[in-house]
Amino acid sequence: MRADRRRRLERAGWTVGDAGDFLHLTDEERRFVDTKLALAEGLRRWREQLGMTQTQVAKRFGSSQSRVAKMEAAHRTVSTDLLLKSLFRLGANQRDIARFLNQKPRVHAA
Amino acid sequence: MRADRRRRLERAGWTVGDAGDFLHLTDEERRFVDTKLALAEGLRRWREQLGMTQTQVAKRFGSSQSRVAKMEAAHRTVSTDLLLKSLFRLGANQRDIARFLNQKPRVHAA
DNA sequence: TGCCAGTATGTCTAATCTGACATACCATGA
DNA sequence: TCATGGTATGTCAGATTAGACATACTGGCA
Numbered sequence: 001m002r003a004d005r006r007r008r009l010e011r012a013g014w015t016v017g018d019a020g021d022f023l024h025l026t027d028e029e030r031r032f033v034d035t036k037l038a039l040a041e042g043l044r045r046w047r048e049q050l051g052m053t054q055t056q057v058a059k060r061f062g063s064s065q066s067r068v069a070k071m072e073a074a075h076r077t078v079s080t081d082l083l084l085k086s087l088f089r090l091g092a093n094q095r096d097i098a099r100f101l102n103q104k105p106r107v108h109a110a
Numbered sequence: 111m112r113a114d115r116r117r118r119l120e121r122a123g124w125t126v127g128d129a130g131d132f133l134h135l136t137d138e139e140r141r142f143v144d145t146k147l148a149l150a151e152g153l154r155r156w157r158e159q160l161g162m163t164q165t166q167v168a169k170r171f172g173s174s175q176s177r178v179a180k181m182e183a184a185h186r187t188v189s190t191d192l193l194l195k196s197l198f199r200l201g202a203n204q205r206d207i208a209r210f211l212n213q214k215p216r217v218h219a220a
Numbered sequence: 221t222g223c224c225a226g227t228a229t230g231t232c233t234a235a236t237c238t239g240a241c242a243t244a245c246c247a248t249g250a
Numbered sequence: 251t252c253a254t255g256g257t258a259t260g261t262c263a264g265a266t267t268a269g270a271c272a273t274a275c276t277g278g279c280a
Binding site: 163164165175176178179180182183185189 | 255256257258259260267
């Protein structure tokens with residue numbers, strides 16, 4: 001579970017030392033990352049719900065598929081601003097966002 | 111109420127044409143701005159709750175009072191990333207954020 | 221196996237955001 | 251009235267992020 005979490009973060013572009021000192025992320029940082037992951041997951045679920053591909057979404061955004069992939073991966077070059085704007089562009093509203101934040105992360109839960 | 115809302119946005123640095131065509135903010139933009147305002151208000155309330163001044167908060171952040179003022183004003187040069195990080199640094203958590211988002215805005219409500 | 225749609229990753233340049241500083245505003249109390 | 255503490259606004263240089271493009275991975279199916 002710790003390892004899984006770390007993998008997710010690394011995939012997301014966070015250069016984490018190695019497993020042990022993973023904890024020199026401060027509490028704030030951890031909360032921030034978790035929030036970003038929640039939004040990213042929310043975005044992916046929302047897109048899938050709409051039955052759209054990343055490419056289709058990218059086109060609608062006037063952006064590129066690669067950028068959408070990074071959004072959903074909560075990559076470090078992706079801001080929460082971008083995640084929020086993207087969700088809104090796909091029709092989500094403020095309450096949907098709040099819902100995503102209250103949702104327990106599905107992946108590193110097991 | 112419309113006028114009040116507009117004033118808030120202008121104070122926040124959004125160049126809004128004039129009252130009438132205020133509506134050429136798209137839905138997405140409006141939702142995004144509202145979200146930012148909610149976080150900004152949340153930050154101010156959180157700080158006041160802690161009985162701190164903007165200057166004190168700035169010092170704790172390693173930032174400046176002017177930046178804190180802009181955060182609380184949801185100024186356009188302030189990202190939601192900064193707002194979230196700031197809230198987390200003051201001890202808020204993801205659920206607190208969700209709560210802020212579900213809260214009806216106090217100001218342009220009347 | 222070889223294709224293909226969908227997704228992921230790396231790296232550029234332009235645009236945006238950050239903290240700092242200077243300065244202005246705004247109440248309240250002497 | 252004028253200090254003073256707290257808050258707001260404008261601007262700038264350095265840091266970070268956006269979209270684009272190239273390219274690589276992945277799973278399914280002929």
